[in-house]
Amino acid sequence: MTEFTTWDILRNLLLAARWTVLLSVVSFIGGGIVGGLVLFARTARAVWLRRLAQGYIELFQGTPLLMQLFLAFFGLGLFGIDVPAWLAAGVALTLWTASFLAEIWRGCVEAIPKGQWEASSSLAMGYFQQMRHVILPQALRIAVPPTVGFSVQVVKGTSLTSIIGFVELSKAGTVVTNATFLPFTVYGFVALIYFALCWPLSKSSQILERKLNVAHRNH
Amino acid sequence: MSLIAITEVRKSFGSNEVLKGINLDVDPGEVIAIIGKSGSGKSTLLRCVNGLETIDDGSILVAGAQLLPDDLHLKALRLKVGMIFQGFNLFPHLTAGRNVMLSQMVVKKTAKAPAEEMARKMLDRVGLGHKFDAFPDQLSGGQQQRVAIARALAMQPIALLCDEITSALDPELVNEVLAVVRELAAEGMTLMMVTHEMRFARDVCSRVVFMHQGRVHEIGPPGEVFANPKTPELRQFLGAH
Amino acid sequence: MTYQFDFGWMAEYWPVLLSGIRVTLELIAIGGVLGVALGIGCAWARALGPRWLRPVVSTYVELIRNTPFLIQLFFLFFGLPSLGINLSEFTAANLAMVINLGAYSCEIVRAGIQATPAGQYEAGASLAMIRFQVFRHVVLIPALQRIWPALSSQIVIVMLGSAVVSQIAAEDLTFAANFIQSRTFRAFEAYFVSTAIYLAMAILLRQMLRGVGYVLFPKKAVR
Numbered sequence: 001m002t003e004f005t006t007w008d009i010l011r012n013l014l015l016a017a018r019w020t021v022l023l024s025v026v027s028f029i030g031g032g033i034v035g036g037l038v039l040f041a042r043t044a045r046a047v048w049l050r051r052l053a054q055g056y057i058e059l060f061q062g063t064p065l066l067m068q069l070f071l072a073f074f075g076l077g078l079f080g081i082d083v084p085a086w087l088a089a090g091v092a093l094t095l096w097t098a099s100f101l102a103e104i105w106r107g108c109v110e111a112i113p114k115g116q117w118e119a120s121s122s123l124a125m126g127y128f129q130q131m132r133h134v135i136l137p138q139a140l141r142i143a144v145p146p147t148v149g150f151s152v153q154v155v156k157g158t159s160l161t162s163i164i165g166f167v168e169l170s171k172a173g174t175v176v177t178n179a180t181f182l183p184f185t186v187y188g189f190v191a192l193i194y195f196a197l198c199w200p201l202s203k204s205s206q207i208l209e210r211k212l213n214v215a216h217r218n219h
Numbered sequence: 220m221s222l223i224a225i226t227e228v229r230k231s232f233g234s235n236e237v238l239k240g241i242n243l244d245v246d247p248g249e250v251i252a253i254i255g256k257s258g259s260g261k262s263t264l265l266r267c268v269n270g271l272e273t274i275d276d277g278s279i280l281v282a283g284a285q286l287l288p289d290d291l292h293l294k295a296l297r298l299k300v301g302m303i304f305q306g307f308n309l310f311p312h313l314t315a316g317r318n319v320m321l322s323q324m325v326v327k328k329t330a331k332a333p334a335e336e337m338a339r340k341m342l343d344r345v346g347l348g349h350k351f352d353a354f355p356d357q358l359s360g361g362q363q364q365r366v367a368i369a370r371a372l373a374m375q376p377i378a379l380l381c382d383e384i385t386s387a388l389d390p391e392l393v394n395e396v397l398a399v400v401r402e403l404a405a406e407g408m409t410l411m412m413v414t415h416e417m418r419f420a421r422d423v424c425s426r427v428v429f430m431h432q433g434r435v436h437e438i439g440p441p442g443e444v445f446a447n448p449k450t451p452e453l454r455q456f457l458g459a460h
Numbered sequence: 461m462t463y464q465f466d467f468g469w470m471a472e473y474w475p476v477l478l479s480g481i482r483v484t485l486e487l488i489a490i491g492g493v494l495g496v497a498l499g500i501g502c503a504w505a506r507a508l509g510p511r512w513l514r515p516v517v518s519t520y521v522e523l524i525r526n527t528p529f530l531i532q533l534f535f536l537f538f539g540l541p542s543l544g545i546n547l548s549e550f551t552a553a554n555l556a557m558v559i560n561l562g563a564y565s566c567e568i569v570r571a572g573i574q575a576t577p578a579g580q581y582e583a584g585a586s587l588a589m590i591r592f593q594v595f596r597h598v599v600l601i602p603a604l605q606r607i608w609p610a611l612s613s614q615i616v617i618v619m620l621g622s623a624v625v626s627q628i629a630a631e632d633l634t635f636a637a638n639f640i641q642s643r644t645f646r647a648f649e650a651y652f653v654s655t656a657i658y659l660a661m662a663i664l665l666r667q668m669l670r671g672v673g674y675v676l677f678p679k680k681a682v683r
Contacts, residue, residue: 063655063662066624074647074648078648113308122271123321125322125326127290129325132325138310156527170530183535184540184543188535191527194531195526
């Protein structure tokens with residue numbers, strides 16, 4: 001058996017971390033798009049649409065992400081498709097992310113004073129015009145910090161895809177551990193790489209939040 | 220024919236009946252002041268005329284068209300009737316000029332250049348032509364309310380509803396807003412305003428409506444209503460003001 | 461789709477599910493109480509504790525909040541034995557949950573503490589309370605009352621996150637589902653049923669925590 005140097009370990013982990021980053025980005029963008037649709041349904045006038053969106057959110061926030069990954073992996077398989085792990089991982093993470101983003105954004109939409117809806121109504125704007133020109137531009141501003149904050153959860157969430165066999169940072173950690181028998185070192189490195197990915201996001205979310213609060217006080 | 224015809228309008232919030240059968244006809248060019256204690260239903264009535272509240276019973280006709288709670292009818296109504304709010308409700312992310320341009324462009328599909336021209340004209344009319352590029356948080360309360368009036372006027376409504384438009388203002392800013400309304404009245408704009416400014420109501424309005432417990436309790440020209448209140452409720456109300 | 465759903469295995473395997481549910485409930489019961497306690501302790505240390513302790517606590521909180529639970533779990537279970545510390549699957553799983561929840565609840569409790577008006581500290585001090593008494597009576601209780609909803613959500617999140625402890629062979633509900641699918645080859649059905657159970661547990665846990673909130677803080681929060 002060949003000896004692994006620390007650099008070998010780190011290099012392998014960093015190579016695998018690319019997949020963590022890619023999956024995070026794809027899930028976050030996909031989740032943002034689906035989440036936007038869920039948001040529209042959740043704030044729509046039609047009661048059945050609101051209920052549907054509420055059920056969606058309740059379902060994905062009320063069950064483990066791991067179960068959602070399993071169900072995507074085995075459920076898509078029921079359609080006779082040979083499901084690669086990356087596909088199940090992408091689908092499950094996207095849907096899971098969407099449920100949280102929709103709820104975060106709903107909070108931001110509801111934080112916009114009622115008077116803004118009434119004023120735009122009295123100017124004869126329709127629902128989509130109100131959303132597009134009056135509500136969303138204001139809601140987006142306050143949505144940035146919590147959205148960036150949630151991206152940390154997405155990055156960490158990708159670690160679970162190792163369990164259905166997607167080879168990213170966590171899976172690489174297990175593989176390298178099995179080859180080197182150095183779990184303390186390897187998982188220590190894995191944790192540090194995750195930290196290096198997540199901490200800047202957490203920090204910038206905090207800074208953006210603080211900036212927003214200061215801006216509000218000046219009004 | 221009356222411009223706004225309110226017939227037997229009823230409205231409840233839960234078990235609380237706020238409007239108990241309101242009848243009121245407003246002729247073109249009339250300036251109506253609606254007075255009464257808080258909770259008398261005067262703001263609710265105004266909001267019903269703009270479709271911000273749906274009515275439970277009765278009918279509201281504006282320029283012959285019935286107010287129905289579907290999007291198409293609501294839009295048609297709101298193109299005819301503008302509304303000014305107590306809290307101004309300017310769009311904080313847009314400049315004063317953009318506030319006035321927005322609904323012209325997205326609702327009426329007016330091109331940018333004529334919309335901007337209209338916005339400048341309307342801001343001039345309320346004496347704020349020089350504030351075109353100011354954001355709402357850079358304006359005083361009185362200036363914000365005048366922008367809100369310009370914003371409503373830019374849609375070229377045939378009537379304006381004013382819901383306690385000076386109540387949120389510091390006393391020294393009230394007059395600049397009332398001056399604008401006075402001018403509008405002089406130009407023949409039809410106005411329905413809920414107000415606490417009794418002197419303004421006396422000087423400018425063609426009729427005064429006193430609302431009490433969800434009903435039109437007394438109605439008439441200001442000279443009559445203020446000089447000879449017929450009911451003890453109105454006497455008491457005027458005494459307190 | 462020609463797949464035939466088959467839930468017949470439940471007749472034979474429901475005791476497996478039940479024992480999995482029991483382990484998951486034990487994990488969240490112990491982890492919830494100890495985790496929140498740890499969080500309160502850390503929040504105290506950060507707000508009012510000795511100066512040297514503050515960077516230690518904030519490093520802990522930042523490290524935990526910015527790394528996946530799965531890796532924390534692996535580090536404890538696979539990594540610590542190389543330092544001579546051997547933990548059982550259940551202990552490692554529970555310890556990981558306590559450490560994880562501790563970091564998050566520290567942040568939540570801290571936010572509640574920061575919302576305490578300065579006058580409250582001064583009023584407490586003027587009544588000759590010592591610092592710890594002020595913290596306990598004047599600061600902590602109202603703070604907990606304020607942040608109870610956020611804390612409850614976090615406990616539910618940790619409960620759902622505990623599904624991954626099956627990866628170190630702690631015999632929780634997910635472990636039971638894995639076991640059943642390996643025996644029956646009914647993967648989708650096994651995970652479908654356990655997902656439904658998780659959903660029910662999440663809803664019940666949320667209701668229960670709301671009830672606990674009413675009992676702990678009978679008066680309405682003064683904001």
